[in-house]
Amino acid sequence: MSTSPTIGFIGAGNMATAIIGGMLDSGFRAANIWVSAPDDDHLQTMRRKFGVSVTTDNRYCAEQSDVIILAVKPQIMAEVCGDIAPMVQNTRPLVVSIAAGLTADTLDNWLGGGLPLVRVMPNTPSLVGRGAAGLYANDGVSDAQKKTVESIFSSIGLALWLEDEEQIHGVTALSGSGPAYFFLMLEALEGAASEAGIDPRTARQLAIQTMAGAAEMAARSEHDPAQLKRNVMSPGGTTEQAIHTFEEGGLRPLVEKAYQSAMKRSKEMATEMAQANQ
Ligand SMILES: NC(=O)C1=CN([C@@H]2O[C@H](COP(=O)(O)OP(=O)(O)OC[C@H]3O[C@@H](n4cnc5c(N)ncnc54)[C@H](O)[C@@H]3O)[C@@H](O)[C@H]2O)C=CC1
């Protein structure tokens, strides 16, 4: 691969927008980026906002690209892969998929086989440059290709390699779905504070700042989260009461159960989609 590979995105939705935005901010050139999707507002926004090349022809996009990033919904991935398979078998690019629940083997089969393939599980905070992604490379991926993928996903947040593809399920349930868990917490806190008479806008601002501040502290501190939590709990004070209520109400086993159910669904999706498109 050349030092400035051509990178082609298939799909122009939320995640593709986030990734391209981060890439351009961190020095990738728009001239090296192609995007392919049906001719809709998303695609035209890509062209106007980012100055990247756009097409409605997935095959053409695939043919231009040293790296193809598959950024469509899992449900239409089989059709998209089937369509571009003849091109990629000819040009043999690096293929990167961000789809939930689709294994490297399944994708490789749909693409005709034998391709270097990286699976990435990103998350929506990528939209604000604070993403967290787990990356897995199959045996065909070279070190140089790994570096390229890492530089793309580092441009929108944290990008960490996984040794074993099975761990993608655990990452999906952690950081892939995770933003929604914290949004739920924000909703609940805002609701409780509003009920107690705090203006809802004020409640939201305070809750968000508290979550962001706590996350920043956890990231910077030498202490683990358990210690940071204890530091807030003055003996006989208010926090102790709230934490006691969470523990008594079974928050930890509930989090464990929610995590397991997301992981189970990720595994089911992998099986369902592999079977549905055999
Ligand atoms: N939203 C999330 O939190 C996360 C999503 N993902 C994965 O990212 C992928 C994309 O998700 P989003 O960006 O949220 O979806 P989205 O719905 O915003 O975007 C999908 C894009 O695909 C395009 N598209 C539809 N049919 C097409 C076709 N035949 N050929 C080319 N493009 C086509 C649409 O026009 C749209 O631009 C999914 O596979 C999802 O599993 C991964 C991690 C987190």
Ligand SMILES: O=C(O)[C@@H]1CCC=N1
């Ligand atoms: O809910 C989902 O299936 C996708 C994967 C992780 C976040 N959204």
